[in-house]
Amino acid sequence: MRGMLVERLGAPDVMELRELPVPEPGQGHVRVKVEAVGINFADALAVAGEYLTRTRVPYTPGMEFAGTVDAVGEGVSGVQSGARVACLGGTGALAEYAVVPAAGIIPVPQSLSAAQAAAFPVSYFTAYHALRTLGQATDGQWVLVQAAAGALGTASIQLAKAMSLQVVAMASTEEKLDMARRLGADVTVLQDDPERVQKVKEATGGRGAALVLEVVGGARFQESLSMTATRGRVIVIGNASRETALLHPAELMKRNLTVTGLWLTSMMSDLEATREAAQELTQLIASGQVTPQVGPTYALADSARAFQDLLDRKTTGKVIIEP
Ligand code: NDP
Incomplete structure (x- = not known):
């Protein structure tokens, strides 16, 4: 089968299209014929060796995808060959076939296309845990969504509105802010607007989000x-700038702020929270209250370009690669 292979870490163009063996589904695993792969910022960080876990080479990138079950390993029950599924695994999706643990199969409504299903697991589960499980947002509260036209951003806006929250969306261009407004953002602010902090404060009745x-x-x-309301919460989900941040503990104390980290991989081991989120x-x-936003779609051979466009902030919605 055709698949992308990374033999050394670096910029996206270290990925090469190769002929690879079709993987066998071991005990508790399922093999899926891949139809669409959702590309995350994390995939690009992993190829660069800058992700939260160490990247071991050689490997095939790709953690979320959708397709059709092709073979079922021993010990798997309730998954039928031929079923259309979305999957969340570790690696291996940028290929014609990928193997995932049966637990990595995510239920998705059959109404979704393969690309929409591949755009769903990472962004929507992360947005859900940010808003609900860890954010504990309640009706009418203001939430500030950064990188609002991206995969996680568009998921966060839609979910926040479905949860009756008010949204201030930030993004780097007017086109991206247009997209945020179309998805329901109440207020939009350019990421580099010199008055951005005041604008967020004004929008939120002087309090902050x-x-x-x-x-x-x-x-x-x-x-x-500084844009968070007294007793508010900052959910740290990403570090797209790849720069170190300064935290002055006194600032948290003065305004009773809470800063919480969120990593979807570790949230997935909380089976109760995962079940609630999935439901x-x-x-x-x-x-139809939320719809995964499919962004630009690339062929497998153009994977490096897809990753680079994501890193260069050229994309909106979820970047998709079709093997
Ligand atoms: P996106 O589709 O949101 O694309 C990344 C966006 O980040 C860009 O379009 C850009 O939007 C924004 N950005 C801001 N600063 C930079 C920068 N210096 N370099 C590049 N992009 C920048 O990607 P994802 O939805 O995959 O991820 C969004 C963020 O959420 C990432 O930081 C990612 O690591 C994190 N994430 C974390 C998860 C977790 O489990 N903790 C799970 C999912 C995502 P703009 O041009 O509008 O600024």
Whole structure:
């Protein structure tokens, strides 16, 4: 089968299209014929060797995808060959076939296309845990969504609105802010607007947002704290700037702020939280209240370009690769 292989870490163009063996599903695993792969910022960080876990080479990138079950390993029950599924695994999706643990199969409504299903697991589960499980947002509260036109950003806006929250969306261009407004953002602010902090404060009645979904890091982290309401929460989800952030504990104390980290991989081991998230997300998708936003779509051979466009902030919605 054709698949992308990374033999040394670095910029996206270290990935090469190769002829690889079709993987066998071992005990408790399922093999899926891949139809669409969702590309995450984390995939690009992993190829660069800058992700939260060590990247071991050689490997095939790709953690979330959708397709059709092709073979079922021993000890797997309740998964039929031919079933259409979305999957969340560790690696290996950028290929014609991928193997995942049966536990990595995510229920998705059959109404979704393969690309929509591949755009769903990482962004929507992360947004759910940020808003609900860790953010504990309640009706009418303000949430600040950064990188609002991206995969996680678009998921966060839609979910926040479905949860009756008010949204301030930030992004780097007017086109991206247009997209955020179309998805329901109440107020939009350009990421580099010199008056951005005041604008967020004004929009939120002078208080700041009760919840800030922080994905940029570096100097922006300090700013996120100043745009958070007293007793509000900052959920640290990403560090797209790849810069170190300064945290002055006194600032947290003075305004009773809470800063919480969120990594989806470790949240997935909380089976109760995952079950609750899956139930609510599946209902919201089935009722059409939220729709995974499919972004630009690339062929497998153009994987490096897809990753680079994501890193260069050229994309909106979820970047998709079709093997
Ligand atoms: P996106 O589709 O959101 O693309 C990344 C976006 O980040 C860009 O379009 C850009 O939007 C914004 N950005 C801000 N600063 C930079 C920068 N210096 N370099 C590049 N991009 C920048 O990607 P994802 O939805 O995959 O991820 C968004 C963030 O959420 C990432 O930081 C990612 O690591 C994190 N994440 C974390 C998860 C977790 O479990 N903790 C799970 C999912 C995502 P703009 O141009 O508008 O600024």
